[in-house]
Amino acid sequence: MKYALITGASRGIGRATALLFAKRGINVAVNYLNSEEKAQKVVDEAVRYGVRAFSVRADVSSEEDVKRMISQVEKEFGTLHILVNNAGLSSHYNPEELSLDEWNRVIAVNLTGPFLVTRYAIPLLKKAGWGRIINVSSLRAFSGSAKGAHYSSAKAGLIGLTRSLALYLSKFNINVNAVAPGYTRTDMTAGYLKTKEHEISARIPLGRVAEPEEVAEVIYFLASEESSYITGEVITVNGGIYFT
Numbered sequence: 001m002k003y004a005l006i007t008g009a010s011r012g013i014g015r016a017t018a019l020l021f022a023k024r025g026i027n028v029a030v031n032y033l034n035s036e037e038k039a040q041k042v043v044d045e046a047v048r049y050g051v052r053a054f055s056v057r058a059d060v061s062s063e064e065d066v067k068r069m070i071s072q073v074e075k076e077f078g079t080l081h082i083l084v085n086n087a088g089l090s091s092h093y094n095p096e097e098l099s100l101d102e103w104n105r106v107i108a109v110n111l112t113g114p115f116l117v118t119r120y121a122i123p124l125l126k127k128a129g130w131g132r133i134i135n136v137s138s139l140r141a142f143s144g145s146a147k148g149a150h151y152s153s154a155k156a157g158l159i160g161l162t163r164s165l166a167l168y169l170s171k172f173n174i175n176v177n178a179v180a181p182g183y184t185r186t187d188m189t190a191g192y193l194k195t196k197e198h199e200i201s202a203r204i205p206l207g208r209v210a211e212p213e214e215v216a217e218v219i220y221f222l223a224s225e226e227s228s229y230i231t232g233e234v235i236t237v238n239g240g241i242y243f244t
């Protein structure tokens with residue numbers, strides 16, 4: 001029986017991942033920041049699959065919150081096998097309008113967050129003797145983003161973190177990989193999909209944006225026994241879109 005912590009699991013890709021894990025028999029800790037009710041709904045839905053689940057509020061960019069979250073996981077589950085660093089946010093500014101505060105905020109959640117959560121989860125993963133860490137990067141790590149230098153930089157940095165952790169953790173039987181989704185239908189993209197979905201879909205070889213469940217399937221694969229010989233890798237899930 002496996003135990004997982006998924007950050008940012010109240011909505012979007014994290015929610016879809018938590019529910020898929022639960023459906024496939026993995027116990028899930030559902031992290032959120034603000035959406036307490038939504039996180040509780042994910043927990044309620046997860047337990048219907050017969051697994052254990054609980055929600056835990058923590059800002060992944062706060063060291064104190066992260067320490068408390070990992071302690072709570074230890075208290076509730078006693079162990080941890082799978083960590084999905086999914087929590088993230090983005091904003092859109094031209095580089096010369098991007099304030100240092102905004103740069104720092106986006107780097108803190110998307111890059112420092114995965115570092116912090118991993119750092120404090122490592123002892124539990126090591127103790128379990130088998131582990132998987134999956135970091136949710138982005139197409140933007142590769143393509144860049146004219147109005148998202150902070151976001152692209154954080155997501156590209158996350159790939160460096162993934163490879164570094166993979167090197168260090170391989171001797172502990174812990175594989176570390178990333179997924180890099182393209183356009184996925186979540187709250188994060190709802191605003192521009194409302195007006196631009198047709199235009200965006202036309203640029204994607206598969207002709208449509210992804211549903212969060214399609215990204216969750218790849219995360220699940222990387223969390224499973226079946227991905228045993230993959231570490232330090234990035235799997236893009238983008239319908240064939242590259243460098244646009």
Ligand SMILES: NC(=O)c1ccc[n+]([C@@H]2O[C@H](COP(=O)([O-])OP(=O)(O)OC[C@H]3O[C@@H](n4cnc5c(N)ncnc54)[C@H](OP(=O)(O)O)[C@@H]3O)[C@@H](O)[C@H]2O)c1
Pocket residue numbers: 007008009010011012013014031032033034035036038058059060061086087088089090109136137138139180181182183184185186187188189
């Ligand atoms: N959607 C896309 O097209 C796309 C493409 C590439 C990569 N991604 C990446 O995929 C991941 C999930 O994105 P999404 O589209 O599913 O986003 P979303 O629907 O906006 O959900 C974001 C999730 O992250 C949580 N969160 C935000 N800041 C947090 C913090 N400081 N601490 C803890 N939790 C926090 C939110 O919690 P609350 O609900 O409590 O606010 C929510 O559960 C992100 O890392 C994103 O960058 C998304």
